Amino acid sequence: MSGIFSIAVVTGILNTMMGLATPFLYAALGETFAQKSGVVNLGVDGIMLISAYAAFYVALISGNLWLGVLAAAIVGLGMGLIMSFVSVTLKAEQGVSGIGLYMFGLGMSSLLFKVTIGTVKTVVGFPQVKVPLLGDIPVIGPIFFRDSLPVYGAFLLVPIAWWVLERTTLGLKIKAVGQNPAAADSVGISVDGIRYFSVCLGAILAGLAGASLSISQLNLFQDNLTAGQGFIAVALVYFGGWSPFGVLAGALLFSVVNSFQLWMQVLGAKIPSSVAVMLPYLLTIAALTVTVNRVRQPAALNKPFERGES
């Protein structure tokens, strides 16, 4: 156990954390937008899967990673439109339709993978890019400023998302629609339009999360690549109190504990592996009981809006 808190190990843990947190950040920030406007999208994992496949396949056949990213965004948008149509226009039960979307994404991605690719293949994904100057700072540099572009994108998205939600009219409209859609409707805001937008934006970001897995972190696609990470991302939205910085805190907490337990196992710490694997989930639950504030839930969350109903 000696050396467990040496600089090299701490740097390693934090650097691993950055990579692990990236898909959670994209997906959870996207889901924050959707939920702020009142729609729960449980299909995030399915969107991540089918977009991961799309990004991987396009990158594989074209050799161009950015085309892969574009493909993931387009596929994400498509899934978002399906979800919006079902939840907002048809006003179906959001939780159930989200799960249906998840199963569709899971099955479709597996089917397409089997039919078009067949065996596990790898691509050369986004390489590590060192930020000039900042990347050379001892200790801090190797942790935060030597990652791939999708990782930087995910972390930059946090203040951008905060700014959009808190400092723009669009953000105000999204929150209004999620808090009191009847009032928003009465002042001329298109509730359906805003919800379509938020859900689709959330789905596009979930698509980017999938792409960050298949053409950046793992550089491959396999059946059920995400193994449920999309659901954890949805949970992180609740954990983060529907705020981008809260989501960041949740994603980092979960990822750093995950990274920590991996390092502990590598260094031979005498903890049973099953306990080590449980740690991130246990700590997240513990943190939830201490910090979550139910008052901040968007009041109209999971309630379809019908003009004329109170």
Place this chain on the structure above:
Amino acid sequence: MKRVLIVVAVLFAAAGMLFAGGSTEKASGPAMAAAKPFKIAVVMPSATTDAAFSQSMWSALQSIQKEMGGESKLELKYSENMYNVPDAAAAIRDYASQGFNIVIAHGSQYGSSVQEIAKDFPEVTFAWGTDVNTFGMPNVYAYTAAAEQGGYVNGVLAAKLSKSKKVGVTGPVEVGDAKTYIDGFVQGVQATDKSIAISKTWTGSFSDVALMAAAAKTQIANGADILTGSSQSVVGSIGAAKDNGSVLWFGTQADQASLAPALVVASQVYDWTAMLKDIIAKHKAGTLGGITYTLTLANGGLKIAYNPGYKLAADVKAAGDAAIKGITDGSIKVNP
């Protein structure tokens, strides 16, 4: 209008559900010729393309089909991604009731399902693995692989090749052939070079590729220059080795050389064909079960596939071959 739209959406979702929970494939073949084909069905917990456990069984079945003369002689059906045991049980029962001669339940989690279902179909042979228990039933075969043997050989090779004297293991869940393989690997390393440090990481999941990749990256960051592991999620570890560029990989369950042609040294390959042929022959002769099969290096069920794309030094290969010979003739004992 809205009602019509809702019905359409529900039908759409229902159609989507058809794809979920795994797919079944019918081997399409020509219409029945003179003789009825022999029918085998297999239920698997992961995809046939998983480069590991399920793929090893499926490719064995396909090669037997080819040998027997194609789909008109041997009809194959599979259900993959049956990680949900009740779903798998339904599939097993389905196949048995459709008149399949042999139903293979390829997953140790299917044991209690097989025990229950085999009672209802006394003329159907059920083959179940990896495990050794035939439940005392006359129509159940059990099979397993002595994965620790190939693990030992891989360990010997790894010990000779490691320059940093640090070897990393990325395992899924500490059960079954994952555990025995890794235990064998550790024994092989320690028997060859006691100074080598072995680090084991268990991710707790057979399918979480991202976590497996993170575990592998952590091992590499800690200085390991050789990695090994088990389950279909090791594609994550192999990817991490590839990203690093100089970390070597030892595989198990299937030949994983194609995943990283320059870095995979050798893989322990599960070759189920001899066992399957024996089961088919026994079924045709009237013995529907009651035997446990174990794949070993000695009986050819386990093979060490050296990767021709990796230039293995002659003395290292000699050590590996000596280990194979030692296990085969019994002079080296590997504990599972």
